[in-house]
Amino acid sequence: MTITVRRATAEELPEVATLFAGYLDFYQRPAPRETIVAFLRERLDRGEAIVLLARTASGEPAGFVNVYPTFSSLSMAPVWTLNDLFVAPAARRLGVGQALVRACADEARAAGAIGVQLQTAPDNTSAQALYRAEGFEPDTFSAYYLALPR
Numbered sequence: 062m063t064i065t066v067r068r069a070t071a072e073e074l075p076e077v078a079t080l081f082a083g084y085l086d087f088y089q090r091p092a093p094r095e096t097i098v099a100f101l102r103e104r105l106d107r108g109e110a111i112v113l114l115a116r117t118a119s120g121e122p123a124g125f126v127n128v129y130p131t132f133s134s135l136s137m138a139p140v141w142t143l144n145d146l147f148v149a150p151a152a153r154r155l156g157v158g159q160a161l162v163r164a165c166a167d168e169a170r171a172a173g174a175i176g177v178q179l180q181t182a183p184d185n186t187s188a189q190a191l192y193r194a195e196g197f198e199p200d201t202f203s204a205y206y207l208a209l210p211r
Contacts (some may be wrong), residue, residue, distance in 0.1 A: 062155045063118040066164035068111060069125065074101055076122040077112055084125075084147035111141075113164050115148075115157050124148035124157045126165050133175065141169040143179040146188070158188075162195045180204060 069077050078097045085092055104110035104127075115124040127145035132138065143165055148157045169177050179197070181188045 064115050064123060064155070064157055064160040065118075066113050066115045066160050068168075069105075069114040071102070071105065073114055073122075074098055074105075077101060077114055077125055080114075080122055080125050080147055080149060081127075081145075083149060084145055087147065110144075111168065113161060113168070115152075115161050115164075117152065121152075122149065123152035123155075124161055126161045128165055128169075128177075130172065130174070136175055138175040139173055141165065141172075141174045141177045143177050146179075158191050159195065162191065166195070 075098065078094055078101060081097050081101065082092070082094065085097070101110075101112065105112065109129065111128045111130065113126045113128070114122060117123050124147055125145070126143055129142045129144055131140055131142055133140045143162070146158065146161060148161075166177055177197075178200070179192065181192065
């Protein structure tokens with residue numbers, strides 16, 4: 062199957078929002094559609110995120126990655142955080158995830174980033190297999206998180 066991946070435009074936000082809703086549902090964190098669209102629009106408008114959208118040969122949205130460019134202080138260089146990756150259920154096992162990860166790495170490299178970092182759930186073994194197949198390796202740091210009251 063032919064998959065194309067490119068940066069999502071503002072006009073494509075409704076399609077990305079549908080995929081993003083599926084992503085949130087996968088993690089049992091549903092949100093209203095208008096909240097999703099507003100969140101994505103704000104990230105793109107502020108230049109805080111890069112969203113790559115995958116489409117099938119027929120033009121159907123098949124998946125997305127949401128990336129946050131940031132920096133490594135130790136390396137004093139840019140790195141990208143691949144924060145979210147989702148493939149529509151009907152498009153799984155067709156190479157969409159691989160195409161998205163490769164496009165993310167290509168764009169990061171072109172932007173001068175020295176690496177792409179990500180986290181995934183310990184039980185998400187299919188994602189882990191994809192990342193390892195694409196050259197990602199577990200890092201040596203432990204992740205910690207402090208939840209702040211809203």
